[in-house]
Amino acid sequence: MPVATTASASTVATKPRSKRKRDTSWGFLPWVAPAAVTILFVFGYSLYQLFTQSLQYQGTWAGLDNFKIVLSDPLFRTAIAHNALLLLVVPILLALAMSLAILLFETRRGLRGYRATLFFPYILPIPVVGVVFGQLLQFHGALNKVFGAVGLGGLASDWLGDPSRALWTMAAIIVWKEVGFGIILFLARLISLPTEVFEAARLDGAGFFRTHLRITIPMLRPLIFFYIVNEAIVMVSWVFNYVYVMTNGQGGPGTSTVVSELYIYRAAFQDQHPELAAAASVLLFAATLILVVGFFRLQRGEGTFGE
Amino acid sequence: MKGHTLSTQRLGALLRHFVLIIFSIGALAPVYLMVSGAFKSQDEFLRNPWSFPTAPHFGAFKSALSDQLGRWFLNSMFLTVTAVGITVAIGALAAWGLVHWPFRGRGTVLGITVSLMVVPPVVLLIPLFQMGARLGWISTFRIVVLIYVGLMLPFSVYLLANFFRTIPPSILEAASIDGASAWRTFRSIVLPLSGPPVVTLFVVNLLWVWNELLLALVFLQSDSKKTLMVGITGFQSRYSLDIPTVMAGMSIATLPLVLTYLFGQRYFIQGLTSGGVKGE
Numbered sequence: 001m002p003v004a005t006t007a008s009a010s011t012v013a014t015k016p017r018s019k020r021k022r023d024t025s026w027g028f029l030p031w032v033a034p035a036a037v038t039i040l041f042v043f044g045y046s047l048y049q050l051f052t053q054s055l056q057y058q059g060t061w062a063g064l065d066n067f068k069i070v071l072s073d074p075l076f077r078t079a080i081a082h083n084a085l086l087l088l089v090v091p092i093l094l095a096l097a098m099s100l101a102i103l104l105f106e107t108r109r110g111l112r113g114y115r116a117t118l119f120f121p122y123i124l125p126i127p128v129v130g131v132v133f134g135q136l137l138q139f140h141g142a143l144n145k146v147f148g149a150v151g152l153g154g155l156a157s158d159w160l161g162d163p164s165r166a167l168w169t170m171a172a173i174i175v176w177k178e179v180g181f182g183i184i185l186f187l188a189r190l191i192s193l194p195t196e197v198f199e200a201a202r203l204d205g206a207g208f209f210r211t212h213l214r215i216t217i218p219m220l221r222p223l224i225f226f227y228i229v230n231e232a233i234v235m236v237s238w239v240f241n242y243v244y245v246m247t248n249g250q251g252g253p254g255t256s257t258v259v260s261e262l263y264i265y266r267a268a269f270q271d272q273h274p275e276l277a278a279a280a281s282v283l284l285f286a287a288t289l290i291l292v293v294g295f296f297r298l299q300r301g302e303g304t305f306g307e
Numbered sequence: 308m309k310g311h312t313l314s315t316q317r318l319g320a321l322l323r324h325f326v327l328i329i330f331s332i333g334a335l336a337p338v339y340l341m342v343s344g345a346f347k348s349q350d351e352f353l354r355n356p357w358s359f360p361t362a363p364h365f366g367a368f369k370s371a372l373s374d375q376l377g378r379w380f381l382n383s384m385f386l387t388v389t390a391v392g393i394t395v396a397i398g399a400l401a402a403w404g405l406v407h408w409p410f411r412g413r414g415t416v417l418g419i420t421v422s423l424m425v426v427p428p429v430v431l432l433i434p435l436f437q438m439g440a441r442l443g444w445i446s447t448f449r450i451v452v453l454i455y456v457g458l459m460l461p462f463s464v465y466l467l468a469n470f471f472r473t474i475p476p477s478i479l480e481a482a483s484i485d486g487a488s489a490w491r492t493f494r495s496i497v498l499p500l501s502g503p504p505v506v507t508l509f510v511v512n513l514l515w516v517w518n519e520l521l522l523a524l525v526f527l528q529s530d531s532k533k534t535l536m537v538g539i540t541g542f543q544s545r546y547s548l549d550i551p552t553v554m555a556g557m558s559i560a561t562l563p564l565v566l567t568y569l570f571g572q573r574y575f576i577q578g579l580t581s582g583g584v585k586g587e
Contacts, residue, residue, distance in 0.1 A: 031404025034397040042457025049434035117331040125518040142356035188580040237427035281430045
């Protein structure tokens, strides 16, 4: 669920509570133990098992065979390609979220109402979103009716049933649901910026576009990095629910919407190949790690967030 | 001059509101389709899905509820309340333990905890399922609660630890001079001050558990244990010829979230912006 954080962990730890008594340095153990045991079980045990299993076949050592099989599986390659295509949505999300946040920031009247409305899709359950859009996007569905009514009937299409469009339709639905998160993230940061900067820009006669291109966006840079990485992780490893709900767990039509998570799910629970699923999981985990490490690299270069 | 800038300002404001209204309509249109669809008859919906239900029918809600929807709803309620309650309780203890006793390597522990937030659940799915099968815990709530708690803890500990650090040391020192134990300080000073972050955690975690699909799908297979999200995912294929019933089911599944959102919007926004959270 939670992905990355806007404040780096080290800032929590580096300011020691100087004058506190330090009688027993192990005194924290009983406090931390329940959480630590749960985390070790859910994450530690699982990741250990996962890595072990990805190197085995039915209990015996198999080296990298599972990885070879997975990487040469055309379905896995298709799945990875689809995740890669979904990454193209990230710049669109960024542009939309930031523009809308800036528009909201400039708006005094009705700000709360707009914010509540634009954020609303983000709280909806994906199964609900999937089912409603499934109705909305049918060939005789509500969207095509709107196109017909405004004289754009030629645009009508079976949005989720046409293999050449299904993935992009899904991407659009993800944007619809996800963009609210970006809006409130950027808006919260904009509101916390010193107002003098904007006043100075206005006194200098800078217009809307100049002010935001030259002042706002540079000041949001660290947050922009965070958002890009966060959404990239979503596109690579958190889209299962959308695909599962909208295609009845099939990734269809054909294989047009199969993504890596669905590949893992099907390998494990439909084809009964837990070793292959484990190998694919390790690859997915590695991809996520690379994104996170890349983020912390960038962050170190940029200074920390949240001050 | 002055008049000129004023009119460009007004034009700009008009344009801004125009764009915002268009996007707001876009955000709400599918929701309107769902809610209005629940009050229509099948014929009405097919004739014009956008029309307003002038003569509302309630039959769809009745048939949705006469299915197992009520059961699933209660299952989801139970899971959400239990998992979120346990998470906040042991998360608060752990956060206080980490903040109150500075020890070597604390930074590393917190760093690792934070980085666990990015592990995709699907990666943990296979080993956890095998574990559950070995224990005979498939289709039990306890394994799902355990996993949910584990997945929510990193963010919860992180958020609370950050908050506890902002409590002025002078208050805590006064307590320790008075001879209060760590437990008493925690109970009578720290917790009463922690209302807002605790509510934030409740709201954000509640949203996540309520909407969680993958783990519930894999671990709760028996019909009597299904959560609402798993149930309504199969709902569509069962009622594919009865759109109003599907829409009524979806509306019922969304209602608790809408209520939480209306009352806790502030906390949602605080929680999500204080440590970017993804709701899937």
